[in-house]
Amino acid sequence: xxxxxxxxxxxxxxxxxxxxxxxxxxxxxxxxxxxxxxxxxxxxxxxxxxxxxxxxxxxxxxxxxxxxxxxxxxxxxxxxxxxxxxxxxxxxxxxxxxxxxxxxxxxxxxxxxxxxxxxxxxxxxxxxxxxxxxxxxxxxxxxxxxxxxxxxxxxxxxxxxxxxxxxxxxxxxxxxxxxxxxxxxxxxxxxxxxxxxxxxxxxxxxxxxxxxxxxxxxxxxxxxxxxxxxxxxxxxxxxxxxxxxxxxxxxxxxxxxxxxxxxxxxxxxxxxxxxxxxxxxxxxxxxxxxxxxxxxxxxxxxxxxxxxxxxxxxxxxxxxxxxxxxxxxxxxxxxxxxxxxxx
Amino acid sequence: xxxxxxxxxxxxxxxxxxxxxxxxxxxxxxxxxxxxxxxxxxxxxxxxxxxxxxxxxxxxxxxxxxxxxxxxxxxxxxxxxxxxxxxxxxxxxxxxxxxxxxxxxxxxxxxxxxxxxxxxxxxxxxxxxxxxxxxxxxxxxxxxxxxxxxxxxxxxxxxxxxxxxxxxxxxxxxxxxxxxxxxxxxxxxxxxxxxxxxxxxxxxxxxxxxxxxxxxxxxxxxxxxxxxxxxxxxxxxxxxxxxxxxxxxxxxxxxxxxxxxxxxxxxxxxxxxxxxxxxxxxxxxxxxxxxxxxxxxxxxxxxxxxxxxxxxxxxxxxxxxxxxxxxxxxxxxxxxxxxxxxx
DNA sequence: CTGTTAGCGCCTTCAA
DNA sequence: TTGAAGGCGCTAACAG
Numbered sequence: 027x028x029x030x031x032x033x034x035x036x037x038x039x040x041x042x043x044x045x046x047x048x049x050x051x052x053x054x055x056x057x058x059x060x061x062x063x064x065x066x067x068x069x070x071x072x073x074x075x076x077x078x079x080x081x082x083x084x085x086x087x088x089x090x091x092x093x094x095x096x097x098x099x100x101x102x103x104x105x106x107x108x109x110x111x112x113x114x115x116x117x118x119x120x121x122x123x124x125x126x127x128x129x130x131x132x133x134x135x136x137x138x139x140x141x142x143x144x145x146x147x148x149x150x151x152x153x154x155x156x157x158x159x160x161x162x163x164x165x166x167x168x169x170x171x172x173x174x175x176x177x178x179x180x181x182x183x184x185x186x187x188x189x190x191x192x193x194x195x196x197x198x199x200x201x202x203x204x205x206x207x208x209x210x211x212x213x214x215x216x217x218x219x220x221x222x223x224x225x226x227x228x229x230x231x232x233x234x235x236x237x238x239x240x241x242x243x244x245x246x247x248x249x250x251x252x253x254x255x256x257x258x259x260x261x262x263x264x265x266x267x268x269x270x271x272x273x274x275x276x277x278x279x280x281x282x283x284x285x286x287x288x289x290x291x292x293x294x295x296x297x298x299x300x301x302x303x304x305x306x307x308x309x310x311x312x313x314x315x316x317x318x319x320x321x322x323x324x325x326x327x328x329x330x331x332x333x334x335x336x337x338x339x340x341x342x343x344x345x346x347x348x349x350x351x352x353x354x355x356x357x358x359x360x361x362x363x364x365x366x367x368x369x
Numbered sequence: 370x371x372x373x374x375x376x377x378x379x380x381x382x383x384x385x386x387x388x389x390x391x392x393x394x395x396x397x398x399x400x401x402x403x404x405x406x407x408x409x410x411x412x413x414x415x416x417x418x419x420x421x422x423x424x425x426x427x428x429x430x431x432x433x434x435x436x437x438x439x440x441x442x443x444x445x446x447x448x449x450x451x452x453x454x455x456x457x458x459x460x461x462x463x464x465x466x467x468x469x470x471x472x473x474x475x476x477x478x479x480x481x482x483x484x485x486x487x488x489x490x491x492x493x494x495x496x497x498x499x500x501x502x503x504x505x506x507x508x509x510x511x512x513x514x515x516x517x518x519x520x521x522x523x524x525x526x527x528x529x530x531x532x533x534x535x536x537x538x539x540x541x542x543x544x545x546x547x548x549x550x551x552x553x554x555x556x557x558x559x560x561x562x563x564x565x566x567x568x569x570x571x572x573x574x575x576x577x578x579x580x581x582x583x584x585x586x587x588x589x590x591x592x593x594x595x596x597x598x599x600x601x602x603x604x605x606x607x608x609x610x611x612x613x614x615x616x617x618x619x620x621x622x623x624x625x626x627x628x629x630x631x632x633x634x635x636x637x638x639x640x641x642x643x644x645x646x647x648x649x650x651x652x653x654x655x656x657x658x659x660x661x662x663x664x665x666x667x668x669x670x671x672x673x674x675x676x677x678x679x680x681x682x683x684x685x686x687x688x689x690x691x692x693x694x695x696x697x698x699x700x701x702x703x704x705x706x707x708x709x710x711x712x
Numbered sequence: 713c714t715g716t717t718a719g720c721g722c723c724t725t726c727a728a
Numbered sequence: 729t730t731g732a733a734g735g736c737g738c739t740a741a742c743a744g
Binding site: 076077078079082083097099104111115120121122123136138139141143144281285304305307308309310 | 423442461464466482485646
């Protein structure tokens, strides 16, 4: 079924020993030019393809890296993955990809799977109850890069500054006079959510204000659920005049709720998206987005891993921080008196 | 760096031979219950992890499959990949993923890379100048599934019926009285594009009509490019009153152009999306979409490959066809006289 | 510079 | 039921 011709046959065909054939093929050590051409010719003639498995067996290196995210189809991840994949591909590494669906047990078994396949290293995205010790431990036996998840000083990783980013987004709304600001982001144990909520609070605190607790919604992100939640918030007298929403699905739910309530953006309500998705960019009006550069995150994650891979063994741990930027569009306007809006 | 403890040490610890240890670990052949418990205990105590590479070396099977698409970040592919990955994951296979960026040469080198890594099988998505012979040839040495690309009777694959799907979408517009219908889809050598264009023509032919040639745009999909193209089409007297657009980027370009031209959907122009993306679903108004089930495609592709993998060797080639469905939303309305619209 | 040899870790006959 | 031994295809160390 799979390729049959081995290096042994190539060697025989070329009239050299198997060792010379190997050296010629890999251009390693001392080989004569003559041997190289002979072996190369023989290899081509026989259609020789080296067996990567056997090579890995000897070299203890598979040329594969693993990447674990919670959901490949999440557009935010998808773009990041593409960037990482391109970087790995350019470096000759193959990418083993899997979704954890944010389940700790699944993450664990996938990591085991990757280890069994003897990946040379791995990149781990956020997953339910990320523990710094776990990843540090893993890093002892394998080059590992933590990707936007919690990790300690002994681990290499990349962190998106969700705290400051959300702080700035919230400031933006506060500057426009909004006080009833709703925050929709998955919370849970993930650092990403926790930091966002902290940044949200911090922005209020700066001005000696406090956010309305019931406007902070950290439930799981299902578009329909967010839709009905937002709808009910909007039906109250003290309704939110601004929304900060993470990702496509939540944003969609909120937009839908605003439309159903007959509220116009930005006249009746301002909207800020966390993460710049197609929907945010192309909605009318286009939605202001607080976001980070997904391509950079993917590329840097890959580069951090490649660096560890190159440096053979012990290398300084690195921590890269990525900050948000605010793409200001047309979805934010000054807060109006609620009376005039609800009338 | 990587795991150290081998089956040899486990055997010694358990006080049995290495052969017995292997059999106990794999529950293969005749082994005493006693041996099993002893070996299992020893393995756990030592933290033994079998070396997948060494196993692959012997068994000639890696437990890995390769998947090649043109672009992982394309939302249409991303959802499909997720479904495929889930299926493979459930079957214990690891997924090697890469983007061809629609470049034939890159596809070739990635296939070689996968082969070198000795994947057990692979799924190939559409790529520039797909040749049936090429994939048939490849299929001789390896289980292969063609995914929405051209393939012949000797190859297993899955085909989305873009012809009929686009035919129906075009009919839909024609039924509403539209005649100036614009089609935006990447064409080129890919079967997907060719079929769509054919279906478009067929719908007109059914009624003894002919589409306006200059309204068929098959250039590469860049949002900005489509935007300006659509804008120029809209500036003519004989402007299109309906648009059929493939995918998020093209759809976005057209929507933008309509907005900039001050044209309302569906009053001034109808829009149909091919492929149901977030943008189509969540735009206001929501965009009618002619689409196929991406999850099914991904799952079936994986299942077809798994079947071939299971059946060891020669198995009947299968061809699965997937049809479109029309998700009717609010972006389509009856055609109006152009005069009233352009005035 | 080249040929020979010794394994990498595991599974799988082959005897016992 | 078990132990011993061979070898998957390749690279690396050591002689020549």
